Amino acid sequence: MRLLVAGAGFSGAVAGRALAELGHDVTIVDERDHVAGNCHTARDPETGVMVHVYGPHIFHTDDRRVWDYVARFAEMMPYVNRVKAVVGGEVYTLPINLHTINQFLRASFSPAEARAHVEALARDDIGTASNFEEQGLKLVGEDLYRAFFEGYTRKQWGVEPSRLPASILKRLPLRFTYDDNYFFHRHQGIPRDGYSAMVDAILDHPRIALQLGTRAEDMPGDFDHVLWTGPLDRYFDHAEGRLAYRTLRFEPIRAEGDIQGTAVMNYCDAEVAHTRIAEHKYFAPWEQAEFARSVAFREFSDDCGPGDIPFYPLRLADDKALLARYVARARATKGVTFLGRLGTYAYLDMDVTIGRALDTAEALHAAWQQGQPA
Ligand code: UDP
Incomplete structure (x- = not known):
């Protein structure tokens, strides 16, 4: 053929x-x-x-x-993939893990204590989550949801999270250990x-x-x-x-040495226009030492027009x-x-x-x- x-x-x-x-x-x-x-x-x-x-x-x-x-x-x-997130002027690790929870709550919970605490915060009146917001509230409760998911998601998708499918949030793990691997795949x-x-x-x-x-x-x-x-x-x-569709726009930043010191930094606050910054040399740790200057992209999400x-x-x-x-x-x-x-x-x-x-x-x-x- x-x-x-x-x-x-x-x-x-x-x-x-x-x-x-x-x-x-x-x-x-x-x-x-x-x-x-x-x-x-x-x-x-x-x-x-x-x-x-x-x-x-x-x-x-x-x-x-x-x-x-x-x-x-x-x-x-x-x-x-180890992602960082800026929330309210502080830097956390993602996906939400024991370190994130302890830092956010200014606590030093053990895994079991953190699980019990988050379960108490989580909305237990939501059976099967029918949208992103319900999934977030059911998973981590009001405060963690608003801090890490609501603002970022509004910027990324340009709509209220209650209009988005729960499946988008199911991409991310929630961990009660210090494992900050963004993915759960082998x-x-x-x-x-x-x-x-x-x-x-x-x-x-x-x-x-x-x-x-x-x-x-x-x-x-x-x-x-x-x-x-x-x-x-x-x-x-x-x-x-x-x-x-959503489209993305990237604004490059170039500088001597390091720009942010890690591959991906998410900006979860609604007041910051960009969703994340990616510093590219950190995606290739095997060749990082070769570069005197670094490049990062500030990433913005927008409605996708015809062009x-x-x-x-x-x-x-x-x-x-x-x-x-x-x-x-x-x-x-x-x-x-x-x-x-x-x-x-x-x-x-x-x-x-x-x-x-x-x-x-x-x-x-x-x-x-x-x-x-x-
Ligand atoms: N998300 C969020 N806060 C974050 C990271 C992700 O609310 O700091 C939400 C957001 O709605 C995003 C979704 O989780 O679209 C999936 O995230 P992922 O990192 O898988 O998105 P991708 O890398 O495919 O853009």
Whole structure:
């Protein structure tokens, strides 16, 4: 089969590679001038530091198949995400752990004491949390919720937390030990040479032709099948209306030596306009010593307008109704498969994206083998 893949992020690259290995001829286009989508990394020309151009990406997974897959294409360096948070002029560790709790409450609780204390603070009248706010109040109670989650979430998503799904907060652990690892997955790391080098390696296959700076809409229509990893609503010319996304804006800060002394610092207070600052050399501890100057990005979240890059699907109630209409259109469209964060309008992490891309490629190939149109 001759396949067109729209988008050279993880979804498009991984599915394209799998299909190329299965004997198909794959053309992958991306309208940007680089691969890896919003996971793109590049050396900052002024400091030489490897920068996560579209914000911090730390690879973490429990899926052994996906971990083995990324290790095929990059040397995964050990990295543990340890996030700090500024709240009311003080610095805490995230995710909320025993140190955070003791510092916030000016206490020296043991794990059992902290658990009992937080359970007493937590709202016990909320059964199953139906939104982000209820999930926060049920988990940690009023004070911790307002300090660490409410302000940050309003800035990040631009809406009241009561309108957001509880699942967003379920991404974060709550611990009654001093373990401040942001993730609870078994495997965690960052590719030694960055994500774009990893995606370059994935795309390096004789049956793959890559065309950067090319819109899929401008390609000829004679491919046997299209894999679309761009925004789902864009494929249909927004005929049903626009699905809402959040976009991000980054303001670089450059200085001699250290800027903040750690990789990620969240700013949870509503009065501070940015959500977080990422100092990039700390994502590559194996090469930190090589740089005299440092670069950090102050990160701002905003509504995604027509010309902006979509980052996070908002998935409010209206979006879900709209999504259902687009999913119906997608199902009725033969010869096109939608995948990825944008193509399925879902808040997917890198590992889930890769797993789904592999599954999708295998399922498509199997269907074609049996002569079924997909
Ligand atoms: N969050 C928060 N305070 C924080 C960090 C996260 O309220 O200091 C909430 C916020 O709503 C965020 C969500 O938890 O969108 C998920 O956080 P995560 O760090 O997983 O977000 P990502 O790195 O994907 O932007």
